[in-house]
Amino acid sequence: MYIYLYDNFLRQKKYDSIIKSVEVRLTDYGIAGKILRLNNFIDPKQIIDDEIKRGAKTVVIVGNDATFGYVLSRAATCDCNFGFLPIGPDNTISEVLGIPVGVEACDVLSKRRKESLDVGWMNNRYFVSKLHILPAKLKVVYDERFSVTANDKMEMVVCNLQPYYWKKETKDTAQQVVHPQDGKLEAFLRPLTKQGWWGYKYEDPSVFPFEEMEITSDSPFTVEADGKVSKEVKVKIKLAHGKVDMIVGRNRKF
Amino acid sequence: MIFQKSTPKNTVDEEMTQFDAPADAERVDEIETVVGPSVNVEGDFASEGNIIIKGTVSGSVHTSRFLFVEQGAKIMANVRAGTAKISGEVKGNLKIRETIELTSTAKILGDIECRVLSVEPGALLFGKISMPGIEGAETRSTKPRNSRRADESTEAGE
Numbered sequence: 001m002y003i004y005l006y007d008n009f010l011r012q013k014k015y016d017s018i019i020k021s022v023e024v025r026l027t028d029y030g031i032a033g034k035i036l037r038l039n040n041f042i043d044p045k046q047i048i049d050d051e052i053k054r055g056a057k058t059v060v061i062v063g064n065d066a067t068f069g070y071v072l073s074r075a076a077t078c079d080c081n082f083g084f085l086p087i088g089p090d091n092t093i094s095e096v097l098g099i100p101v102g103v104e105a106c107d108v109l110s111k112r113r114k115e116s117l118d119v120g121w122m123n124n125r126y127f128v129s130k131l132h133i134l135p136a137k138l139k140v141v142y143d144e145r146f147s148v149t150a151n152d153k154m155e156m157v158v159c160n161l162q163p164y165y166w167k168k169e170t171k172d173t174a175q176q177v178v179h180p181q182d183g184k185l186e187a188f189l190r191p192l193t194k195q196g197w198w199g200y201k202y203e204d205p206s207v208f209p210f211e212e213m214e215i216t217s218d219s220p221f222t223v224e225a226d227g228k229v230s231k232e233v234k235v236k237i238k239l240a241h242g243k244v245d246m247i248v249g250r251n252r253k254f
Numbered sequence: 255m256i257f258q259k260s261t262p263k264n265t266v267d268e269e270m271t272q273f274d275a276p277a278d279a280e281r282v283d284e285i286e287t288v289v290g291p292s293v294n295v296e297g298d299f300a301s302e303g304n305i306i307i308k309g310t311v312s313g314s315v316h317t318s319r320f321l322f323v324e325q326g327a328k329i330m331a332n333v334r335a336g337t338a339k340i341s342g343e344v345k346g347n348l349k350i351r352e353t354i355e356l357t358s359t360a361k362i363l364g365d366i367e368c369r370v371l372s373v374e375p376g377a378l379l380f381g382k383i384s385m386p387g388i389e390g391a392e393t394r395s396t397k398p399r400n401s402r403r404a405d406e407s408t409e410a411g412e
Contacts, residue, residue: 146297146313148289191292204308206290209301 002026002033002083003056005044005071007063010087011037018087018102022062025106033060038067045075052080058247059083060109064090069129069226076119076126076243083109083247093129093161098249108249115252116242120160120185120225123235127225128244131158131237135192135200136221141214142187148208150191153200156215157188158237164188184209185239211239287317291326299331307342318351325359332364347381 010019026032034056036047048059048071060083061071068084086094086101099105120127133156140148140156157164164186187208195201213236215221220231286303289295293309300316307315307323312330315321321335327342337352343361348354350368358376365382373379 146295146299149294149296151292151294189290189293191290193292203292204290205288206293206309207286207288209286209303 001054001056002031002058002060003048003051004033004035004060004062004085005047005067006035006037007067008037008039010063015087021103022085022087022106025103026109029106029110031106031110033058038063038070043074044071045078048075048078048080052078056080060085062087064088065093065129066090066227068093069127072119072128072244073126073226073228076128076240081114081245081247085109096161096253097246098252100249109247111247113248113250114245115248115254117244117246118160118183118185119240119243120158121238121240122223122225123232125225126240126243127158127160129161129226130164131160131226132156132224133215133235134222134224136217136219138221139216140187140189141216142208142210143212144214148189148206150189152194153192155190155192155202159186159188183239183241184211185213185237187213213237289327305335323360325357 006019009015023032034051036042036051038044048056051059058081059071059075059078061068062085064086072082084094084097084099085105086099087105088101091101094101094105099108117128120131122131135153135155137152138150138154138156142148187210189206189208191203191206192200193203215235215237217233220233223230223232223235287301287305289299289305289307289309289311291308295309295311295313297313298316299305299311299313302318304320305315305317305322307321307327307329310328310330314331315329315333315335317335319336321333321338323329323338323340323342323344325341329342329344330346332346332349333344334349335351337354338348338350339355339357340348340360340362341357342359345363347364348362348366348368350366352368353370353372354366354368356362356371356373356377356379358374360374360377360379362377362379362381364380365384366379367384369385369387371383371385
């Protein structure tokens with residue numbers, strides 16, 4: 001049995017036609033199922049657990065990167081298969097998973113090509129796409145073997161599924177990309193050095209693949225994991241191998 | 255003149271970027287670990303992939319593949335790598351499985367053990383170099399020491 005979790009933004013009128021055509025395609029394939037709409041007050045884990053008790057085997061997330069991160073960061077431990085129907089803008093994870101945006105995603109879903117995905121674990125919660133730490137004075141210890149520090153503040157991004165696009169300077173037109181590899185998390189560190197009275201300048205970044213790392217600081221720093229923002233003093237990040245069973249496309253990038 | 259279309263120039267730029275893009279993509283794929291400038295790494299720094307060092311590393315560095323120490327980088331550690339290209343400063347012993355290349359800006363204070371060594375004019379090196387391939391090199395280096403020890407023991411015996 002299939003369960004479809006629709007993001008709240010899909011209520012907008014401009015998505016009506018695509019939602020209709022997706023539903024028609026799913027009915028054609030015989031994989032249509034119960035539709036649940038997400039909003040800020042619904043805990044995805046709770047509703048997925050309830051539906052699993054009622055016999056649900058596959059949970060399909062319908063929306064964009066934010067929806068994907070929101071659901072899987074809470075429900076990664078649920079015992080079911082996950083699918084993804086990317087609709088609308090801001091869909092970069094779907095490209096990594098080899099799922100086309102729009103109605104064509106139903107074809108991938110019907111083929112049921114399943115892969116186990118690694119998930120990042122951070123202070124008792126999961127993150128799927130990426131984790132972003134805003135510039136702060138940080139000390140990073142990798143795999144309990146070596147530590148990394150910078151002279152001043154440091155910005156950090158940990159990529160799991162989502163590639164990270166960055167620019168050397170704000171005026172730069174060319175974008176640089178950090179491609180996440182399978183089996184490891186990618187930590188992207190960018191130190192800042194003081195320039196002039198108030199300004200800061202970004203230095204060339206460092207990239208470290210890792211499985212476990214601990215970030216500490218004397219003062220609280222802001223952490224954004226899958227869109228959820230929190231203030232922390234100590235963060236432990238680990239890689240949880242093969243936590244999520246996901247239906248993926250043939251053109252996936254791992 | 256100010257508002258003149260600059261189409262020919264743009265097309266050249268586009269062509270250039272098109273040519274550069276695959277090479278950059280390949281390089282990004284190859285490179286796994288990068289230690290950027292103004293970053294200090296302390297401890298046993300090990301990686302299974304290629305390493306590029308632009309900052310400071312102290313402790314030990316180990317990779318089974320390619321190590322590149324850029325100009326301005328400082329390593330105060332013993333280094334083990336598959337192949338290496340050094341343009342920065344290294345204080346410590348280098349044990350390289352295959353080839354080591356010292357560029358003109360390289361400064362090395364330590365012993366080098368490698369199969370193939372290439373040194374550009376201008377590179378500074380203070381240490382012992384040992385390369386496998388010369389028969390009897392080990393026995394030659396050990397013989398005098400043994401004989402000296404033997405002499406000392408006989409003197410002590412007397």
